[in-house]
Amino acid sequence: MRWVVFFLLAACADRDFAKLEAVKQQVCACKDVACAEAAMKSVPQGDVKPTHREQGVARDMLDCLAKLYDAQKPPPPPE
16 A cells, blocks of 8 residues: 555656656747746646755756846946
8 A cells, every 4th residue: 555655646746747847848948038937837836845856957947047038138238
């Protein structure tokens, strides 16, 4: 019985990881901030404690989003 519960919990965690990885791929494929923000709305919501792997994927996703924000910033005014 314990193995069944463990297997079900592991399957749920893998499914959440796969969803998060798919959203990361969408965000990193975007060419503008609006596209990335729309993709970010697909991030699974809920009261779930993320795993170390999920935290790494989320960090990579936010790095992609930060690059888009940096690219969108207007250039500094000439001196």
